[in-house]
Amino acid sequence: MPPYRRNLPIPSVQRLPSYLRLLTELRARGEQVVSCTRIAEEFGQLSVQVRKDLAITGVSGRPKVGYRVTDLIDAIEAFLGWNKPTLAFLVGAGNLGSAILNYAGFSAHGLKIIDVFDSNSALYGKIINNRQVRSFNELVERARYLKETEGIQIDMGVITVPARSAQKVADRLVGIGVRAIWNYAPVLLELPQNVVCENVKLSESFAVLTNRMKNREEHLAQEEKLAD
Amino acid sequence: MPPYRRNLPIPSVQRLPSYLRLLTELRARGEQVVSCTRIAEEFGQLSVQVRKDLAITGVSGRPKVGYRVTDLIDAIEAFLGWNKPTLAFLVGAGNLGSAILNYAGFSAHGLKIIDVFDSNSALYGKIINNRQVRSFNELVERARYLKETEGIQIDMGVITVPARSAQKVADRLVGIGVRAIWNYAPVLLELPQNVVCENVKLSESFAVLTNRMKNREEHLAQEEKLAD
Numbered sequence: 001m002p003p004y005r006r007n008l009p010i011p012s013v014q015r016l017p018s019y020l021r022l023l024t025e026l027r028a029r030g031e032q033v034v035s036c037t038r039i040a041e042e043f044g045q046l047s048v049q050v051r052k053d054l055a056i057t058g059v060s061g062r063p064k065v066g067y068r069v070t071d072l073i074d075a076i077e078a079f080l081g082w083n084k085p086t087l088a089f090l091v092g093a094g095n096l097g098s099a100i101l102n103y104a105g106f107s108a109h110g111l112k113i114i115d116v117f118d119s120n121s122a123l124y125g126k127i128i129n130n131r132q133v134r135s136f137n138e139l140v141e142r143a144r145y146l147k148e149t150e151g152i153q154i155d156m157g158v159i160t161v162p163a164r165s166a167q168k169v170a171d172r173l174v175g176i177g178v179r180a181i182w183n184y185a186p187v188l189l190e191l192p193q194n195v196v197c198e199n200v201k202l203s204e205s206f207a208v209l210t211n212r213m214k215n216r217e218e219h220l221a222q223e224e225k226l227a228d
Numbered sequence: 229m230p231p232y233r234r235n236l237p238i239p240s241v242q243r244l245p246s247y248l249r250l251l252t253e254l255r256a257r258g259e260q261v262v263s264c265t266r267i268a269e270e271f272g273q274l275s276v277q278v279r280k281d282l283a284i285t286g287v288s289g290r291p292k293v294g295y296r297v298t299d300l301i302d303a304i305e306a307f308l309g310w311n312k313p314t315l316a317f318l319v320g321a322g323n324l325g326s327a328i329l330n331y332a333g334f335s336a337h338g339l340k341i342i343d344v345f346d347s348n349s350a351l352y353g354k355i356i357n358n359r360q361v362r363s364f365n366e367l368v369e370r371a372r373y374l375k376e377t378e379g380i381q382i383d384m385g386v387i388t389v390p391a392r393s394a395q396k397v398a399d400r401l402v403g404i405g406v407r408a409i410w411n412y413a414p415v416l417l418e419l420p421q422n423v424v425c426e427n428v429k430l431s432e433s434f435a436v437l438t439n440r441m442k443n444r445e446e447h448l449a450q451e452e453k454l455a456d
Contacts, residue, residue: 013439017431021414043416080435081442095327100430102323105414109434155441180441182434186249186333188271196444198437200430202328203245206337206410207308209426211241213383213408214309216424 012053012203017109018043019053022078035066037181087152089143089178091169092160093118093126093133094185100158101129114154115142119165120223136169143176156180163187240281241308241356245337246271248304255297263294313340315380317406319356319397320388321346321361324412328386329357342382343370346394364397371404379396384408391415 018094022042026034036054040047054067059075061067077083090097090113100106101113116128119136126133134142146152159166159181166185173181174195181197183189191197250270254262264282267383268275282295287303289295305311318325318341328334329341344356347364354361362370385401387394387409394413401409402423409425411417419425 010436013436014432016430017435018416025434079439079442081438082435086438086441095323095330099327103430105431106434107433109437111434147396150330156437179444181426183439187245194444196440197436198433198440200433201242201245202331202428203333205426205428206241206339207245207310208238208241208332209384209408209410210309210314211307211423212424212426213314214307216422218405223423 009052009056012056015043015045015053016057016076016149017024017082019050020080020082021072023069023073027073032069033066034069035071036061038066080109080217085110086155087111087153088113088156088158088182089115089117089139089173089176090158090160091117091136091139091173092162092184093120093123093128094160096162099159100160100184101131111156113158114146117142119161136172139172140176154178156182158182158184159189160184178222232434237284238279240284243273243281244285244304244308247278248301248308248310251297251301251304255301260297261294262297264289264295303398308337310337313338314383314408315342316341316384316386316410317345317367317382317401317404318386318388319345319364319367319401320390320412321348321351321356321387325386325388326356328388328412329359339384341386342374342380345370347389364400367400368404382406386410386412387417390411404413 004225019039022039023034036047036050040050051061054072057075057079059067059072069173085194088111090101093116099117101116113131116131117136117139118124118133121135123133143154146154155178157170157178157180159169161169163185166183167186167189168189170181170183170189170191174192179195181189181191181195182200183197183201186201186203188199189197233235247267250267251262264275264278270277279289282300283412285303285307287295287300302311316339318329321323321344325344329344341359343362344359345362345364345367346352349363351361352363368399371382374382382404383405385398385408387397389397392414392415394411395417398409398411398419402420407423408418411422411425412428414429414431415428417425
């Protein structure tokens, strides 16, 4: 039995969507073959790193020739599980939730948000990208209805509520049998072992940026001192 | 001259905001001292990793005693540059831009979004969290006005426009002298060397999540096969 690939190189997995975006553009332009060097140039990376990243999908290029664009697209989409729909409930119909609902990119990656819920009654019935916001209290009932009448099992819960409500929402989603949580709330969730979770921490990105700004300025200040 | 710290361990920098969130809670509860072990337990990490992460801020704990909570908070905020305001323009007043404007967390980290711009005239004058949406065409003029009348120099541009408009927006922001770009558009920007940029790629997070879902299921399927 092949090992459970829990320990895949996360940075490599994270780079695949960017490669996929480029490859889709190349395919649209009718280009049939692409080399690691070509991809590496686009992202200012080492060709060997790109080859390593692509290798985790199981695809292999031909020396001197490179990769067939369509093969590469298929391999990446299959590896990421983007070649089949991921059925989701989104909880939290505020600005962030609406942004996710309206961003076409995710649906291109297979994300199908079936229903949207919020606990703010002022939002009930509001239409966001063709979906009507439902009461959070209907979530369990709605999941049961979808399963019984349409045989639909919700795979993923997208949480875009404030931190204080996130755990309660997560528990409800676990209760309807989601196998994954995409958490945008700035809080760590307690989840059963069999539910995978990815936390989107926008503060992490802000921290890296402001820290780099600070270091850059200290560096420039030092250089000016030396120049005096 | 100390080396330009371009090569700081990014994952350590990324973990600091979570530590800071915990420390702020502890301070609010009146706790004065904290140990690496205590922090590590909270985030399911190794105590030695937490010590390593905190060390990059220059703060050091006392053996057996630990760190003074306030010292740690001050050290992290200073290290991240969160102890002073970062003045920003935000371009793109859609759902994502509004979510960022309304999220109190960032202002707690020093982000002060001075003005908001959009090229959609339907949004001009709209009030989002006490800011009036201005025409993107006013951006340069507005930056000049702020500098001349109030001595305000905009440090950062936050880009929440669609991919196709992002480079044009970035060029305009570079033109008014921002030193950092926080880019939410799914596209790589061409920027001068002296401008630091952080790309928020939500697809990266979605890729890691769906890939882990897929691996988890393949793993379970294999286990079931073996169980038969």
